[in-house]
Amino acid sequence: MMPSGPSFNIITFGCQMNKSDSEILSGALMCAGYSLIDDPHSANVLIFNTCAVRGNAENRAFSRMREFNSLRKKKGRDQIIVVTGCVPQYEKDELLKKYPYIDIVVGANSYEYLPEILSEWNKKSSSVVKLIENKDAESPIVNVNRDKDFDQAFLPIMYGCNNYCSYCIVPYTRGREVSRVREDIFLSIEQLENSGYKKLLLLGQNVNSYGQWLYDDYDFADLLLDILSKFAWIEKVDFLTSHPKDITDKLISVIAENKRVGREIHFPIQHGDDRILKLMNRGYTVAEYKEKVSRLREKVAGVKISTDLIVGFPGETEEEFVNMVNVVKELGFFRVISAVYSPRKGTKAADMDDQIDSKTKKRRLSELHQAVKDYAFKG
Numbered sequence: 001m002m003p004s005g006p007s008f009n010i011i012t013f014g015c016q017m018n019k020s021d022s023e024i025l026s027g028a029l030m031c032a033g034y035s036l037i038d039d040p041h042s043a044n045v046l047i048f049n050t051c052a053v054r055g056n057a058e059n060r061a062f063s064r065m066r067e068f069n070s071l072r073k074k075k076g077r078d079q080i081i082v083v084t085g086c087v088p089q090y091e092k093d094e095l096l097k098k099y100p101y102i103d104i105v106v107g108a109n110s111y112e113y114l115p116e117i118l119s120e121w122n123k124k125s126s127s128v129v130k131l132i133e134n135k136d137a138e139s140p141i142v143n144v145n146r147d148k149d150f151d152q153a154f155l156p157i158m159y160g161c162n163n164y165c166s167y168c169i170v171p172y173t174r175g176r177e178v179s180r181v182r183e184d185i186f187l188s189i190e191q192l193e194n195s196g197y198k199k200l201l202l203l204g205q206n207v208n209s210y211g212q213w214l215y216d217d218y219d220f221a222d223l224l225l226d227i228l229s230k231f232a233w234i235e236k237v238d239f240l241t242s243h244p245k246d247i248t249d250k251l252i253s254v255i256a257e258n259k260r261v262g263r264e265i266h267f268p269i270q271h272g273d274d275r276i277l278k279l280m281n282r283g284y285t286v287a288e289y290k291e292k293v294s295r296l297r298e299k300v301a302g303v304k305i306s307t308d309l310i311v312g313f314p315g316e317t318e319e320e321f322v323n324m325v326n327v328v329k330e331l332g333f334f335r336v337i338s339a340v341y342s343p344r345k346g347t348k349a350a351d352m353d354d355q356i357d358s359k360t361k362k363r364r365l366s367e368l369h370q371a372v373k374d375y376a377f378k379g
């Protein structure tokens with residue numbers, strides 16, 4: 001069937017939160033009469049949903065955008081280029097200076113405004129920019145156009161982050177931590193009942209702190225319990241991402257006692273050395289992290305702990321790097337996502353002395369990969 005209204009396509013970079021944002025944006029555009037098409041070249045509106053966590057994700061997005069723009073010029077196409085996601089919040093005014101051919105910029109906290117902006121957009125006027133610092137706790141999520149490639153339904157339960165890990169750009173791009181009100185979350189799940197989805201992935205930068213600054217006596221463990229009891233048709237609930245400092249005994253018990261909660265817990269340690277963890281502002285020591293892993297393994301039958309690691313943080317000595325490798329050897333994670341440290345302007349770590357050269361970072365990453373290969377995947 002030929003699309004009816006103007007068409008759009010979204011090219012998404014980055015994490016599950018970005019994928020979820022693209023699904024919500026896609027639903028909003030379809031409700032406004034736009035049709036989603038597979039071919040980005042033919043779309044009337046081409047949207048780049050960008051990631052700012054690492055420099056190379058950002059570069060990938062903009063090199064694709066440049067390709068599309070030169071084709072647009074060459075073929076005289078009347079295509080509207082939109083950039084959304086974390087990069088607009090990160091680059092702010094610099095974005096249009098660097099890429100003046102972008103027509104519309106909507107930040108990660110304001111993409112819902114795109115249908116309205118498009119309806120008023122006039123190609124003769126200058127580019128439109130809409131950036132909002134923090135999300136609203138009551139921004140409803142309705143009419144999501146879910147990507148059928150995933151068998152889990154993504155469901156954001158909170159936005160932003162207050163942790164300010166010294167290497168991380170997220171608190172600056174997605175704003176302060178805001179939990180969605182629980183009734184809105186339940187409403188989003190109700191809407192899923194007849195969609196065929198039986199699995200949920202609850203999303204947030206730090207799901208374990210759900211409810212802080214919103215409720216006095218209701219936390220992530222309570223939310224999980226409510227979801228399990230209210231929605232018997234849900235077969236499995238997973239969540240991303242957990243911060244080690246915020247995982248509580250209460251939450252461990254809820255996971256342990258409810259088999260419908262997924263057994264793979266993503267539990268990012270980020271480094272295996274206390275001095276570096278402190279510089280990263282992570283809020284726990286290696287011993288405290290290990291203690292929580294032991295408790296999870298002791299209480300939750302079949303638990304699989306996965307983690308993230310950053311190699312080459314500023315000032316990382318050879319000995320400190322070896323401490324990270326030793327944590328991998330000792331804990332034998334189920335899955336490890338590792339990357340070299342990528343300085344992000346505006347974060348504390350980007351201004352630290354002793355940035356590690358890229359040759360050393362690459363060599364350490366490859367040694368880490370070897371340790372992961374030899375010791376990880378043991379659960």
Ligand code: SF4
Binds near residue numbers: 163
């Ligand atoms: S917890 Fe730290 S790493 Fe995770 S999003 Fe927040 S600031 Fe970034």
